[in-house]
Every structure is written in structure tokens, then in C-alpha cells.
Amino acid sequence: MTVRAKDSARDPVRSRPATRSPIEAAEAARRRMDDPAYRVEADQRRGRGAVSNPTGRYEPAQRETFDDGWDLEVDLPPLPTEVIIEKPRTVITRNDSPDIGYDRSINPYRGCEHGCSYCFARPTHAYQGLSSGLDFETKIFAKPSAPELLEKELRAANYQPGTIAIGSNTDPYQPVERRFRIMRGILEVLNQANHPVGIVTKSALVTRDIDILAQMADKQLAKVAISITTLDPKLARKMEPRAASPAKRLETVRKLTENGIPVTVLVAPIIPAINDHEIEAILKASAEAGATEAGYVLLRLPHDLKELVRDWLAEHYPDKLNHVFSLLQEARGGKDYDAQWGVRQTGIGPYAWMLGRRFETTAERLGLNKRSLKLRTDLFRPPAKETGQLSLF
Numbered sequence: 001m002t003v004r005a006k007d008s009a010r011d012p013v014r015s016r017p018a019t020r021s022p023i024e025a026a027e028a029a030r031r032r033m034d035d036p037a038y039r040v041e042a043d044q045r046r047g048r049g050a051v052s053n054p055t056g057r058y059e060p061a062q063r064e065t066f067d068d069g070w071d072l073e074v075d076l077p078p079l080p081t082e083v084i085i086e087k088p089r090t091v092i093t094r095n096d097s098p099d100i101g102y103d104r105s106i107n108p109y110r111g112c113e114h115g116c117s118y119c120f121a122r123p124t125h126a127y128q129g130l131s132s133g134l135d136f137e138t139k140i141f142a143k144p145s146a147p148e149l150l151e152k153e154l155r156a157a158n159y160q161p162g163t164i165a166i167g168s169n170t171d172p173y174q175p176v177e178r179r180f181r182i183m184r185g186i187l188e189v190l191n192q193a194n195h196p197v198g199i200v201t202k203s204a205l206v207t208r209d210i211d212i213l214a215q216m217a218d219k220q221l222a223k224v225a226i227s228i229t230t231l232d233p234k235l236a237r238k239m240e241p242r243a244a245s246p247a248k249r250l251e252t253v254r255k256l257t258e259n260g261i262p263v264t265v266l267v268a269p270i271i272p273a274i275n276d277h278e279i280e281a282i283l284k285a286s287a288e289a290g291a292t293e294a295g296y297v298l299l300r301l302p303h304d305l306k307e308l309v310r311d312w313l314a315e316h317y318p319d320k321l322n323h324v325f326s327l328l329q330e331a332r333g334g335k336d337y338d339a340q341w342g343v344r345q346t347g348i349g350p351y352a353w354m355l356g357r358r359f360e361t362t363a364e365r366l367g368l369n370k371r372s373l374k375l376r377t378d379l380f381r382p383p384a385k386e387t388g389q390l391s392l393f
């Protein structure tokens, strides 16, 4: 088999009609997954979340595999993880979205090897000319200079402190962090500057940094959110193959809270007919492990993620494909996704309303969200000079 380029107007994802019923879209996904030029064989994507790798949406030509007659007997090896070093000029990204609780963030990595099939950051890989599918979880961009850049940005005369969110886009504790230790370098800078940080992760690796996080939490400078989507290890393996198992995530909640680090559990995303029945059980297990706050997000499907999720369902849950998208469209005003601020996190309509009430009543019964911890900014002191240690990067 080999790969050739063809006009992207023939791309089976991009050439789809703008509006289709859930049934028509499901049929199209099933046809795609039967097409050897489109689907990626199971051996090659072993241990990965996405089941396809459609061409990035900004690319002028589409890649397709075809049989060239030379290697009919050869099984393609599993896709390796490739790390690309990125050298940005700055590292703090600003946003003005009114429906999220922070105005700045840091992404030590782009792409995420955890490979969650539903990950809403997937479409951002198109900016690198790459696919939101398997490319997103196999081609990882790392920013080893992030701690050094952060130190410089915090030292700027006009810098005003405010909670920096890390992990709001891609996971800072994904597997390559073991090797690069970028997140640890960032935490060292933030701790030294008494600067607040809010972390989101699905990885047990965050416990490696308990020594720093406990010092910061003691000064009300750190909180961690652990996303838990299911308690079923079989579903987790299909849905988020390289993230920590559900049991390991609960153990992570316990270890963090035992060390005085406040933990929020995020039931995110809720995928209709796949994990929506688990809201109460996840909240209960998390509260028992020590979480004090909780949130949830309904599945968000920007850009081509909607078709990637259809491909994933066609492969793993073909009988549920129509039902998932019927419920989703009910909660998204008849569309697969509505990106409007204020409704994109939770959706609208009876199904979305029911999810919200189930979440709220359970959280209240378990004593979650009694108060929302505000991190302190008044302790901030700009880094005085370069540490020398960071010049290693």
C-alpha cells in the first residue's frame, strides 16, 4: 500500500452536504469505514483512539492509501509517536471567552498522545497541516523552552498576575512529559513567583509534582481538575486509550487531596448514550476520593471532529451511532454542534436540561461545589533574575 494525493474536493469528509439527518450522516460514516482508501487498519492504529486520519482541513490535496501491488503481504507496523520541537517566542496565550473562568493559558504541548476519540483540541492540528485524526495523537509538538519564556513574561514590567490555566487545550501530563519535564519546569517558575495556576489533566503523572503543588496549594495558588468520563475500564480503553485508567484517576484524586491540593472532578465530556448514565457514579466515587468541586461538559464537536467521532462510533458502537447523534442534535438546536458562548458547554433542550439537573442534584447531595476556591494573586513577586537551571532548556 502507498499514499497518493488527490483533489481535496473529493475528500469524503469535506465534500459532505452541510446539513444531514443523523441517519444519513451515520450511513456516510459506515461507508467511509468500509473504504480501504479512508480507514486506517486496526494493526496500524493499535493503542490509538482515532480510527481514521482524514486530511487536515486547510490542505489543498487529500491523502489516500491505495494498493500499488508491491506489498500485499506486508502488515503495516503500529504508528509510532513522533515529537517535534517547537520554539515559540512567547508562551502565555490570552483569551476573552466569557464562558470560561480564565483569561490566559499555557500549552506545553500541541497534540496529545492520550488520544481521546472525542478531544475537542483535535481540529487545532490542522494549523500544522496535519490531520485531527491519528496525526493529532502521534505527532506531538513540544515546547521545551516554555519555562524560560514564562519566566521572561512574568518579569515584564506591565505583567498583571491572574490564574494561568494549563491543560485547557491539550494535556500537560501526557506521556512525553516524563521525558521532557516541561510542566515541572513551568511549575518551578510559577511557585518561585507565587503565581496562581489551575491544571486540567487525565494523567496520574501529576502526582510526580505533588511536592511543588502542595507548596503552592498551601498558599492558595494551585488547584487541579481531573477529568473522569467513565468508571468502566473497557470503555475508557476504547475512548481514551493512553490516558490513566478510571481507577488510577480516582487514586490520583485521592493522592492530591491527601496532600492538601484541592481537586475538581470534571465529568467531561458527557457523550449521549455512551457515558451519560454514569454521571452520578462518577461524582460519588470522586467525592469519596476527596474532590470538593465538580463540573461537566456536553460533548463538543467543532470542525471535522464530528466526523471523526462518527467514524469512532461506526467502528466501536455501530448500533448506537444514530442514537448518539439524535440526542446530540436535540441538545444542539438541530445541529451536531453549536459553538455559541453560553450554550456550547451544556447544550439546550430537554435532554441537556435533564443532564444539568442530574448533575446539580447529585453534586448538591454529595456536598460538592459548596464553595468555589479562588486562587490568590496578591502574593505574586516577579522573577528577579534567570535561575541558570532553566538555561538547560
Ligand code: SF4
Binding pocket: 112, 113, 114, 115, 116, 118, 119, 120, 121, 169, 170, 171, 202, 240, 243
Ligand atoms: S487528555 Fe485531554 S487533550 Fe489529551 S486527547 Fe484527551 S481530551 Fe484531548
